[in-house]
Every structure is written in structure tokens, then in C-alpha cells.
Amino acid sequence: MAYWLMKSEPDELSIEGLKTLGQARWDGVRNYQARNFMRLMQPGDRFFFYHSSCPEPGIAGIARIVSAPYPDPTALDPTSHYHDPKASPEKNPWLAVDVACEQVFPRILGLGLLKQQAALAEMALVKKGSRLSVMEVTAQEWKAVTALL
Template sequence: MPNYWLMKSEPDAFSIDDLKRLKHSPWDGVRNYQARNFMREMKEGDLVFFYHSSCTPAGIVGTAKVCKSAYPDHTSWDKNSAYYDAKSTPDSPHWFMVDVEFIEKWPSILTLAELKQNPELTEMLLTKKGSRLSVMPITQSEWEYISTILKK
């Protein structure tokens, strides 16, 4: 059984269209310890809602799957990278990434406001006040419910 996740990206940095064009891509640059810990739990075959953040409107725009489990994020060792971290080394990596593969771009965005209107999603991390993680787990029932909203 796969696990289920929601991963956020700003569309001007990396969008669902970018993933569609590339077919698969590393998900690098995560620099929050809790989000990093979630990524380390991800396994090949896990399913992902792709969420566009820091835009209007913000929301879920498609689906992807994890095609490579967590491994050290080499961008943290690159002094020329925006994601460089002097404390992270190849011998003692602090940051990890996974590879994701495009599945589907949805015909319309499922906005955060729409998600918050659903009583079935009140326990979802995304809909809780102050939740700003870029990577978060979701339950199978949340995945299934959100998937049915799309089919309406």
C-alpha cells in the first residue's frame, strides 16, 4: 500500500507543468526539519498531491508519485546553490530529497479555500491554521475524498 503526501511548490520556481515536461524530477531544496523528516519516510510508489503555493489562488493542481525514495540532497553541498548549507556534508548529510514522477495535471485547481470548506478535511494538516510545511502526509481517506471532489 502506498502512503499519501502533499508537496508544495511555488509555480514560478517549479510548477506542475515543469514536472509534466520533465516527466520526473528530484524534489530538492527542502530546508525545514519536519518536512525533511517526512521526506525521509517517503517510499517509491507513494502518491503525491502537487500543490501550488504562494500564488493566487493556491491549491492542488495535480498528482505525482514518488519514483525514488529519500536520498541526500546534494544541493546543500554546492556553495553556488541557493540551498547551500555549510553544516551539511556528503559524510553527514542534513537534507534529503526524493524523485517524483508526473501522473496528472488537473483541469482546474482545487483551492485551499475549497479544501477548508469540507468538514471531512478539518483534520488535514494543510487546512489547520499556521500549517506552512512544504511536505506533509495525508491520510488515505483524505486522498480518496479529495480525489472524489475532482470527479464531481
């Protein structure tokens, strides 16, 4: 099992919204490095659900991958904010996965708190200039974050 961190703006999909839905498609990733991480995802992998671009950014809970990666249908939908005019049914470079909520944290683990943790000094999330919406998390980083609860 691998660990990940995936970012979403809460007004698009929040951890609470995912809990209510039960399951949702994680789509709209339009960065090749983040997409390459998604290629590695397997059902059963877990990820930190990070709320971004909001008043209180941070890790809001834990969710799991419930499907293998598949072509992102939003790339082909001209009405979607994530439409890619270069994508076609035969050549769609973008991926989506289905996800489900495991745990909503009682409080947001804010970026400031995460940056204060020596055990997380090498975590991609806390490094300056890291803006990926999907990133790997090591087992040690996973343990360090969950110990903050």
C-alpha cells in the first residue's frame, strides 16, 4: 500500500462532502508530474485529503483510493472547467481515480503546524515552491502526521 497527499479546494470537494457522497471521482489534475503519481495509485492506497485555496488550508482527513486510474472524462467535456481541447477519446493523457472517505479529522492540521515538525522537513508539501496537487507521502511522514491528531 502506498500513501499520498491530494489537494482539493473545499468549495469543489471537501472531506465532509466526500463523507456525505460516500464515493467520488477525483479528476481535473492537469499537471504531468501529479498525473504520473496518479498512474501509480492502486485500490486500497490511502491519502491525506488536503484543503487548499481556502481560509484554513491543511490536512482535513484521510481517504482511500477505490479504483484503478482511468481516463479523466472531464478532459473530453467541453462544458467542464477541466476540458482539454487537445485530448481525444483515443488520446486522453489525463487520469482520474475514485475515492472514498475514511476519516474526517476533528481539526485541520494546518500547513504552519506541519512545517514545524522536524519529521516532516523533507515532505514535498512543506518544501518551498511545492505546488503539486498530488504527491507521494512516505510511511514515516504518514506516521508523523497521524501522530499530530
